[in-house]
Amino acid sequence: MSATSDLSTIQALRGDVALQISRFLARQQLSQAAAAKQLRIPQPTISKIVNGRVAELSLELLIRIAVRAGLQLVLQTGAVPEEAGAFLSGAVSNARQGTPSKLADDAREALLTTARDMTAEQRLQAHVKHSELLTSLHRAGRRSR
Amino acid sequence: MKARGPGQSALLLLDVAALLAERAIDYAVVGAMAASIHGPIRGTADADALVSVAGPKLRQLQKNLKKAGFSTELRQGAAEDPIGALLAVMDKHGNRVDLLAGLRGLDAQAFSRAITVPFHGKSLRVIGREDFIAMKCFAGGPQDIVDARHAFKAAQERIDIDLLRRLSRRFGRPAADVLEQVLSS
Numbered sequence: 001m002s003a004t005s006d007l008s009t010i011q012a013l014r015g016d017v018a019l020q021i022s023r024f025l026a027r028q029q030l031s032q033a034a035a036a037k038q039l040r041i042p043q044p045t046i047s048k049i050v051n052g053r054v055a056e057l058s059l060e061l062l063i064r065i066a067v068r069a070g071l072q073l074v075l076q077t078g079a080v081p082e083e084a085g086a087f088l089s090g091a092v093s094n095a096r097q098g099t100p101s102k103l104a105d106d107a108r109e110a111l112l113t114t115a116r117d118m119t120a121e122q123r124l125q126a127h128v129k130h131s132e133l134l135t136s137l138h139r140a141g142r143r144s145r
Numbered sequence: 146m147k148a149r150g151p152g153q154s155a156l157l158l159l160d161v162a163a164l165l166a167e168r169a170i171d172y173a174v175v176g177a178m179a180a181s182i183h184g185p186i187r188g189t190a191d192a193d194a195l196v197s198v199a200g201p202k203l204r205q206l207q208k209n210l211k212k213a214g215f216s217t218e219l220r221q222g223a224a225e226d227p228i229g230a231l232l233a234v235m236d237k238h239g240n241r242v243d244l245l246a247g248l249r250g251l252d253a254q255a256f257s258r259a260i261t262v263p264f265h266g267k268s269l270r271v272i273g274r275e276d277f278i279a280m281k282c283f284a285g286g287p288q289d290i291v292d293a294r295h296a297f298k299a300a301q302e303r304i305d306i307d308l309l310r311r312l313s314r315r316f317g318r319p320a321a322d323v324l325e326q327v328l329s330s
Contacts, residue, residue: 038223040231067286112185112299120182120262124269127181128155130188135152135239138190 010059017062017073018054024069025050039068146214147265148240154192157240159267161194164213170206171197171256172244173272175280182262182271183278184295191241195272196232197256199247203230206244210234222247227283250283250316252276274300279312282323293327
């Protein structure tokens with residue numbers, strides 16, 4: 001897949017999420033100021049969404065806003081539909097989600113067991129390291145746009 | 146200031162916590178930092194803490210934080226918002242701490258049940274396990290439920306189920322229902 005199609009996919013997703021947020025705002029009949037307060041974002045961001053000027057808004061921000069608005073989000077990825085996993089926001093199921101895997105469960109259990117032996121302070125230090133790494137990745141992603 | 150670069154919101158929280166302690170304001174760390182204490186470790190861009198102040202005292206706290214050199218933003222929750230107010234504290238590296246005040250349904254004793262965790266030569270008050278799980282059930286998102294399940298699983302026998310159910314009920318029926326799912330998973 002080319003860089004152009006990467007960008008066009010992200011731009012299309014931005015547009016889709018922004019459209020649903022705009023529809024939500026229209027249904028709520030909120031002023032932009034009230035919507036900004038409710039969704040905990042600056043009013044100019046609301047204005048950009050409503051007017052379709054979303055190129056400079058990150059997809060992550062739009063997803064956050066959609067979740068805050070109580071909108072359902074479904075994301076599927078995979079080379080073929082059969083392997084596409086789905087992430088649903090705003091839905092709670094009584095049943096355990098996903099396909100059970102003993103291997104995956106064992107791996108998760110091993111991770112929990114390892115972490116169980118760490119002190120609380122070691123956990124916080126590990127949390128900081130992970131946060132630094134995540135921030136570096138996000139920044140690298142922004143730079144590559 | 147302890148934070149030396151981006152991705153260090155936890156260290157910014159140490160500075161904020163010191164200021165809270167100076168002013169005898171109770172707080173309890175929640176969010177991904179608390180999740181890292183009670184379950185699998187995961188990072189996050191910001192740090193969250195509950196604070197036991199509201200109204201004029203929160204505005205005074207904002208002034209104190211500004212005076213200490215931080216950028217701040219105070220937002221009041223709408224009537225239906227479960228969070229009364231949010232005071233965001235930012236530093237020059239883009240680190241951010243969200244101080245949440247007036248969480249609807251929170252047991253006031255949550256602050257006294259918070260655990261003390263040593264961190265970078267100081268200490269932080271982190272929300273206790275039962276309060277953490279109950280809050281996650283209240284939040285109810287997919288990641289919240291995963292966090293609640295992991296915290297419950299990691300606790301093994303070291304958990305007060307009666308307290309956990311009582312705390313969840315304070316947040317309302319949906320939270321209590323989510324808790325029962327977590328307990329039975």
